[in-house]
Amino acid sequence: MYKRIILPFLFRFDAETIHHTVSTLLKFVLAIPGFSTICRKWYVLEDKRLNRTVFGLTFPNPVGMAAGFDKNADLVSELSDLGFGFVEIGTVTPRPQPGNPKPRLFRLKADLGLINRMGFNNKGVGPAAGRLRQFGQNRGNRQVIIGGNIGKNKDTPNEEALSDYLISFRELFDTVDYFVVNVSSPNTPGLRDLQEREPLTKLLTALQQENKQRPNAKPILLKIAPDLTNGQLDDIIAIVAETGIAGVIATNTTISRENLITDPSTVSQIGAGGVSGLPLRERATEVIRYLHQQSGGSFPIIGVGGIFSVEDAQEKLNAGASLIQVYTSFIYEGPGLAKKINQGILKAL
Secondary structure, eight states: OIIIIIHHHHHTOHHHHHHHHHHHHHHHHHHHHTHHHHHHHHHHHGGGGOOOOEEEEEEEEEEEEEESSSSTOOOOOHHHHTOOOOEEEOOOOOOOOOOOOOOOEEEEEEGGGGOOOSOBBBBBBBHHHHHHHHHHHHOOOOEEEEEEOOOOOTTGGGGHHHHHHHHHHHHHHHOOOOEEOOOOOOOOOGGGGSSSSSHHHHHHHHHHHHHHSTOOOOEEEEEEEOOHHHHHHHHHHHHHHHHHHOOOOOOOOOOTTTTOOOOOOHHHHOOOOOEEEEGGGGHHHHHHHHHHHHHHHHHEEESSSSOOSSHHHHHHHHTTOOOESSSSHHHHTTTTHHHHHHHHHHOOO
16 A cells, blocks of 8 residues: 555655655654554564664664764654664764755655755754653653764864864764764765875774763764775775774765666756665675675674665675665655565565
8 A cells, every 4th residue: 555555645745845744743653652562563573583683782683774864863763663674874964054955855756765965954953852752751661772883064164173073972972772883975075085095094093082081881883985995895894893983874866867767857857966875785795795704794784775675685684784774665665664675674574
């Protein structure tokens, strides 16, 4: 019913507008007494065989919601009720920022993909941390793991980026289970320059120093772009070893426009932005496999990019991912996606 009736209706509206509308509606419905319980019975698959212990955390299942869907930590409870084992909020920045001019989110229906140039639009790390504290007080029987994806404000020079990352790290520290350092979004000018070996090593080393000063240090992961060369991926492997961070998320969106089915003139008219969804599947898997093989499996990888089916999920896991995340496929496939993938993982055991 979702694909035949609901999705065509939703696609009649602007992509960003309908995202906010559906999110608001989801919060309203699941706040009605009893509806959250009903939703969990439909969509949450509880089975200890799905538990995964990765970088010291026990995930109730390996399927998570990637960063970008719940930028401001508004939907952690609701996404847990839809069967996700972990939710990564953000990307958050120290100060609120509106992001890039609209329109900035576009559907590639023929490709089962999206192009976005959101630009880290968010309400700032403070409000997000406040909402996570409130969620912690009302967690109930939800076992969801929470990740905090952090970035820098657009007007912060790269030379001062560390200050931004430290502000968000400190503000979120007591509210999330792990951190993700985002230096790979293509939608903040100059941000990807921080993926180069020297600035990235300095950034991660400083965050780790801050982290180790605390008795309950949190796993720190790095989210990387799919557009890195093998040489740059080799640098990533070396940086992970040198800084001692917990792992890598592979991958963010791609700036490539290769192999798209959508008419090239339409894609050109959309303009700049990162492509997500099915067009990213193959490259994301290649990056996961390369990192896993070249590192000898020395660190965990969260695989994300083009996971629409059980087979897609298994492909990422077979390539070396310990956990997986979805986002674009959730829009195209609907609220039962996490349960469907988890059912498939159980059958493959």
